[in-house]
Amino acid sequence: MILSAQNLSVAYKTDSGVVKAVNGVSFDVAKGESFVIVGRSGSGKSTVVSAIMGLTDMDGGKVLSGKIMYGGKNLLSMPFDERRILYGKKISVVFQDPQSYLNPVIKVGRQIEEAVVVHNRGISKKDLSSIVNETLKKVKLDDLQRIANSYPHQLSGGQKQRILIAMAIINSPQLLIADEPTTGLDAAAQKQILDLIEELKQKLGLTLIMITHNMKVAKKYSDKIAVMHNGEITESASVKEIFENPKSEYTKMLIEAQS
Amino acid sequence: MFQYLIKRLLYSIPILIGITLITFSIMYLTPGKPTDMISDFNAKVTSESKERLIKLYGLDKPWYEQYWNWLKRVAAFDFGSSFKDGRPASQKIIERLPATLLLNILSIILMLIIAVPAGVYSAVNKYSLFDRAATVIAFICFSAPVFWAALMLMIVFGLWLGWLPVSGIVSFEFNELSFLGKTWDLAKHLILPVFVSALGSFAALSRYIRSGMLDVLKQDYIKTAYAKGLSRRQVIFNHALKNALLPLITIIGLSIPGLIGGSFIIETVFSYPGMGRLGYDAVMARDYPVIMGIGVISAFLTLFGNITADLLYSFADPRIRRR
Ligand SMILES: Nc1ncnc2c1ncn2[C@@H]1O[C@H](COP(=O)(O)OP(=O)(O)OP(=O)(O)O)[C@@H](O)[C@H]1O
Ligand SMILES: [Mg+2]
Numbered sequence: 001m002i003l004s005a006q007n008l009s010v011a012y013k014t015d016s017g018v019v020k021a022v023n024g025v026s027f028d029v030a031k032g033e034s035f036v037i038v039g040r041s042g043s044g045k046s047t048v049v050s051a052i053m054g055l056t057d058m059d060g061g062k063v064l065s066g067k068i069m070y071g072g073k074n075l076l077s078m079p080f081d082e083r084r085i086l087y088g089k090k091i092s093v094v095f096q097d098p099q100s101y102l103n104p105v106i107k108v109g110r111q112i113e114e115a116v117v118v119h120n121r122g123i124s125k126k127d128l129s130s131i132v133n134e135t136l137k138k139v140k141l142d143d144l145q146r147i148a149n150s151y152p153h154q155l156s157g158g159q160k161q162r163i164l165i166a167m168a169i170i171n172s173p174q175l176l177i178a179d180e181p182t183t184g185l186d187a188a189a190q191k192q193i194l195d196l197i198e199e200l201k202q203k204l205g206l207t208l209i210m211i212t213h214n215m216k217v218a219k220k221y222s223d224k225i226a227v228m229h230n231g232e233i234t235e236s237a238s239v240k241e242i243f244e245n246p247k248s249e250y251t252k253m254l255i256e257a258q259s
Numbered sequence: 260m261f262q263y264l265i266k267r268l269l270y271s272i273p274i275l276i277g278i279t280l281i282t283f284s285i286m287y288l289t290p291g292k293p294t295d296m297i298s299d300f301n302a303k304v305t306s307e308s309k310e311r312l313i314k315l316y317g318l319d320k321p322w323y324e325q326y327w328n329w330l331k332r333v334a335a336f337d338f339g340s341s342f343k344d345g346r347p348a349s350q351k352i353i354e355r356l357p358a359t360l361l362l363n364i365l366s367i368i369l370m371l372i373i374a375v376p377a378g379v380y381s382a383v384n385k386y387s388l389f390d391r392a393a394t395v396i397a398f399i400c401f402s403a404p405v406f407w408a409a410l411m412l413m414i415v416f417g418l419w420l421g422w423l424p425v426s427g428i429v430s431f432e433f434n435e436l437s438f439l440g441k442t443w444d445l446a447k448h449l450i451l452p453v454f455v456s457a458l459g460s461f462a463a464l465s466r467y468i469r470s471g472m473l474d475v476l477k478q479d480y481i482k483t484a485y486a487k488g489l490s491r492r493q494v495i496f497n498h499a500l501k502n503a504l505l506p507l508i509t510i511i512g513l514s515i516p517g518l519i520g521g522s523f524i525i526e527t528v529f530s531y532p533g534m535g536r537l538g539y540d541a542v543m544a545r546d547y548p549v550i551m552g553i554g555v556i557s558a559f560l561t562l563f564g565n566i567t568a569d570l571l572y573s574f575a576d577p578r579i580r581r582r
Contacts (some may be wrong), residue, residue: 049403051487053482053486054485055482055486058476058477058481058482058485072344080491081490084485084488084489084490085488085490086488087485087486087487088486088487088489089488090490092486093486095479095482095483095486100478100479100480101479101482101483102480102483103483103484103498103502104480104502104576105329105501105502105505105575105576105577105578106497106498106501106580111483112394114487114489114497115487118487118488118489118493119488132486151578153577153578154577167483167487189292
């Protein structure tokens with residue numbers, strides 16, 4: 001088991017009271033598998049991602065209970081400086097709707113380099129630029145020089161998406177979390193990005209947690225599926241089982257709605 | 260970029276003229292005539308010579324004609340002569356410029372040195388003891404009237420403790436002092452006025468920086484920075500700070516007119532020989548040429564400050580950079 005959530009509950013404080021966004025969620029992700037969480041909008045998928053990345057506080061939320069175990073340790077109770085060594089190196093994330101996830105006043109190239117340098121102090125200029133170029137090629141970006149010298153607003157949505165994927169995989173992590181990595185892209189670009197993630201997964205041997213609300217995507221790209229509904233996981237099983245023999249009514253409904 | 264600059268400069272011309280027109284009208288509508296000030300306290304001046312003065316200054320003409328004449332002269336860079344002592348208004352203003360510049364540049368520097376770190380630290384440690392204390396202090400600074408703060412500080416440091424001089428810019432024996440002595444003498448005179456003029460804007464600026472920083476720290480790209488594994492320091496210094504401090508360019512640009520116009524209140528309270536005090540005296544004496552001269556320079560510098568700030572901003576922020 002590479003990562004497991006145990007009885008995770010997260011709530012947000014809002015003007016209209018406390019919203020319990022995730023309620024007693026547990027799941028296990030085995031090494032090398034593609035674990036997909038599906039669910040409608042607002043079911044709490046991104047909240048789970050935030051909790052894994054230690055960003056719940058920043059969202060104005062609070063982890064009420066539970067653990068997220070990684071390498072025998074609970075990420076949620078780890079000191080910040082111990083945890084941050086894992087992020088970007090062992091555990092990486094591509095956030096949902098990435099348009100606003102690049103710093104608008106820093107050149108894209110520098111933002112990518114930073115992801116390497118933070119975990120490899122004193123890396124030589126030459127090694128750094130070769131790693132960056134290699135990774136940009138991996139995510140199928142051409143015209144590398146121009147892109148590295150651009151600011152985020154000068155790039156297209158798909159290019160930014162690829163940059164963020166590049167940043168996430170550049171240190172060859174064990175675990176990649178992709179939160180609806182294709183929202184906001186046209187159909188062709190969606191397929192490209194998903195295939196790219198799949199290809200990288202094969203090549204780099206990483207474990208994938210992918211979030212989607214699309215059952216077809218879940219079916220095509222996953223080994224195991226967890227169905228989320230109203231902050232809870234209603235059903236979790238292998239793809240085959242979910243699609244051939246769904247247990248809950250909600251899962252049946254999701255499958256029917258999209259077939 | 261160049262075209263944009265030309266356009267901005269052209270747009271400034273009607274604005275400048277508008278500002279001078281308003282200044283002129285306000286001045287004209289204010290009760291009291293320049294000739295009253297010269298003649299009423301002087302028994303020797305007869306009403307005949309008063310008439311002569313009025314003719315000489317063209318004060319008997321309708322106001323629009325007076326304004327037009329003034330405008331024509333200014334177009335040739337002639338600001339006229341002071342009604343008070345007959346010296347060219349431009350010369351009187353330029354004389355006072357260095358003192359005002361010194362005071363205001365120092366106070367802007369002081370303000371930035373205090374307000375930026377305080378604001379950033381408050382935001383990063385929101386609701387900490389420091390943040391609460393800073394809020395209270397800022398509130399006090401903000402609500403204390405400048406003249407009151409100035410007087411209180413003068414009483415404490417000037418009268419009770421006797422550490423600092425309370426008026427002027429140098430001592431009587433300034434010319435006899437050594438170079439170091441001169442510097443120290445000047446510094447002592449500057450401490451209170453610089454501090455007081457930084458005080459009010461310090462409060463506003465530190466709050467502004469705090470809220471700007473808090474806003475930036477909520478942005479998505481900060482999440483990316485944490486997700487990369489950066490330390491808190493790196494997130495703040497490499498990612499948050501530049502975004503939060505960009506608006507400072509505009510703020511500093513907008514404070515350029517204050518640099519020159521000088522603060523009427525502070526310079527008057529501290530008998531500081533700058534342009535603010537010159538302006539105050541000129542208004543009291545209805546010395547039209549000097550008032551208008553200061554008005555023009557302030558208006559010009561305001562526009563200049565605006566344009567410079569916009570240009571700098573467009574260099575600093577890639578999103579609005581022009582080709
Ligand atoms: N920062 C926040 N503050 C307050 N409430 C929030 C916040 N983020 C999410 N929520 C609430 O928590 C619930 C779960 O949100 P979450 O973003 O996890 O859903 P999601 O499954 O990712 O949805 P989507 O498919 O639309 O991305 C929703 O009801 C949402 O309104
Ligand atoms: Mg989401």
